[in-house]
Amino acid sequence: MILSAAIWIPIVAGVLVLAAGDRNPWTRWIALAGAVLGFLVTIPLWTGFDPSTSAMQFTELRPWIQRFNINYHLGVDGISLLFVLLNSFITILVVIAGWTVIETRVAQYYAAFLIMSGLLNGVFSALDAVLFYVFFEGTLIPMFIIIGIWGGPNRVYAAVKFFLYTLFGSLLMLIALLYLYNQAGGSFAILDWHKLPLPLGVQIALFFGFLFAFAVKVPMWPVHTWLPDAHTEAPTGGSVVLAAILLKLGAYGFVRFTLPIMPDACKHLAWLMVALSLIAIVYIGLVTLVQTDMKKLIAYSSISHMGFVTLGFFLFNIYGLEGGLVQMISHGFVSAAMFLCVGVLYDRMHSRAISDYGGVVNTMPRFASFMMLFAMANSGLPATSGFVGEFMVILGAMQQNFWLAFAAATTLVLGAAYTLWMYKRVIFGPVANDHVAKLPDLNYREFIVLGLLALAILWMGVYPRPFTEVMHSSVSELLRHVSVPKQ
């Protein structure tokens, strides 16, 4: 029931917000209540979770569409648990962050975010492939609306591009799901599919069927081009959810479907995945350096960081896989924080161009110190969450090949270069213009949002064990499963 509550409370709250309407003074409060309640119900997941087993916990199983043997089947293991929590947490921040900024069609704005939050919890806890697909695709609609209505000047182009790119990937996956359904003798249960023996040729075909869906979401090079557009044009809240949660769907898909169902194809094609990940890390890292738009810069750095995640997954060792997962959580916090920082500046100046800023530290000292921490986390400084994941993945890569680790480690240089250089240009130096001179510092609402994220990032950086402990047995089980050939 907890998982159902985590899915449906935000959705119901979203519908209520929509019904309340724009002019209702309670609209924002209903949204906040829905988000907070949605987070509170996920806390028992954390406290009641048994980290010693890799089995699915908090499962719910009800027949849904008997015609095709589709079930409303939910459950979380060590891998998905953290994403449910992360998503519910980020939703609260998004609601608070949009409090005064969003002035047009407030009800629709909050409804879209709450409904999306529920759907995302659904994606992470679905154990039935069709249920997964419905949630996975369902998220497209609110995101499309969010980018298209509240986005920047080029929002329509970005929204349509986002929608069509991701739909393209998912549709191929749909055929792969149907093929597996028929192979499994009429079952959409993901856990049954894990045990399904498949010849290598079929595995490879299915691998590519899933690859497009997940690679577009991650996004991996070369299907990443929708991301900078979508991010730049999306409102702050949209960027936060996009970076912190939506990007995780693709990587989560790799862990839930690709690795366990097609392990042999994964090993067979690991070279490809590793190569694409390294290109994302190094090449996109270089692309990030030359960005002049802050949001675009963070968007590209997201692609580069997600390259680490996919690299970690296809190393097939515990450091790589766990590191990838930790990196996903960490990136959820850090990218959310970075986008919120840009949002804070954008709300005041209505510009995202780095060249419009300079010397912000003089007028916004509190903001500058927060952003310092987030920038450090983004470049992977030890004692921040960014370090843990990257370090583990590099360690995993080192176990396999020195040069692989060497290439991956360039991110420590590149990441520091692009993040800190941006930080320097925006925050330090003399006050660039009159607008900057008039900037007010953080208000209490922004302070709470950034403060919560700062706590999370430091906690994860200083003491990551609670996070790795939760996922450890699930990850070990997954690796053991992957090491056994299925053909």
Added chain:
Amino acid sequence: MNALLIALINHIPAAPEIVLLVGACAIMIADLYVKHEGRRVTYVSAQVLLALCAAITLWLHFRMVQPDGSGGYHIEKYYLFNGLFVADPLANLLKLVCYLAVSVALVYSRSYLLDRGLLRAEFLTLLLFSLLGMMVLISANSFLTVYLGLELMSLCLYAMVALNRDSAVATEAAMKYFVLGALSSGLLLYGMSMIYGATGTLTLNEVAQHVARQAGSAADRSFLVFGLVFVVSGLAFKIGVVPFHMWIPDVYHGAPTPVTLVISSGPKVAAFAMAVRMLVNGLPALAPDWQQMLVVLAILSIALGNIAAIAQSNLKRMLAYSAIAHMGFMLLGLLSGNVGGNWLNKEYAFSASLFYMIVYTVMTVGAFGMLLFLSRAGFECENLDDLRGLNRRHPWYALLMMLIMFSLAGIPPTAGFYAKLAVFQAAVAAGHVWLAVAAVLLSLVGAFYYLRVVKLMYFDEPVGDLAVRVQPAARIVLSANGLFLLVVGIIPQSLMAMCAIAVARL
């Protein structure tokens, strides 16, 4: 007396048709005495008549389908009029869809027609008689009744397209519709006569037996297949699939929107029934042959429909091309029933097509209904640009239209997704994986133009004013229409189960 009673009882399965015929005639006569131009009396009695027919059909349905106590169903099937007419659950379900479509069409189009002085007696009676044609077609079990139903339906529709005599576009559309419709009827008749020549019977289940005997011999088979080609072409014309689709965009565009709404819903359902009756009931032994033909028709329709729709700036034309594409998707199910000579996949395949057909009908009725809503005296809402900024003016209607569009595009959680899921599943199970992949990729192309409608409604600024002036009844029905897609999108099981029962004893 006794003999009469028995004769009456024997004809009860045809009661909906009989009631509709009598009622339609009564309404036609009664309308002569209606002075008020709103025609409230005849309008209401038409609705009551439809409700009555629906009640009878439902009653029949529950008589025919009885739970057998072990989770399954015992299904009855009746042949009437010496095998000319069949009453089975499939017919009941499709007839219910047709009543609903016609009834909703009446509700939606009332104020539109009133504004333009088109709410004449002809509209009502032609509509009811074309519905009768659909019902005969749906229950046809002989080439003769197929043709009878088809012509009754089509002739009424031709006249309805030309309802607005002063409009040159409508007259042209009616002409095109009539000439091409006559041509397709000719093709169909030619094919039927071939098969009749080969088998010596017009009754479909007897045709099936003869064909099964003869299909083994190469000479007979080639003769039958020759006839089959013409039958399939005729069917393709009526369903409106490539390369027999040319009339669709022009007729959809030219006809008054209420008539377009009618043409795009009920007659398609009837044409689907016609395809099932003739191909599945009548010519199952030739399945490998007609399946091949349907593969070509399906893939061409999906491709051309979706690609051509992108170029349209007129919403009615866009929906016309989208109809072509959707009929292609529907065929994907129809062509997956027989795999290498066995019919194991039959139930899944045909129920998928049926489900698709029902969901499509709801979507198309809703989409054209929305156009009717946004039109008013002196203004036709039919261009894409007319929807600009709808969300600003009427967020509720924008939401409904968005649901319809996402459902047409097949995005969950809407009914359209499960329709696509079901036909793709049927195709994949029948081994047509590449066909499914091609269809899926083309449906991505389709998503683009549906998305454009959503974009116009939500992201663009309104131009002019988009006044909505309709009766409360129509508002409620349209809301139910849109929400139906969402509800079925969340709990599709019962409708799917109904479809499964309907095709269980084909």
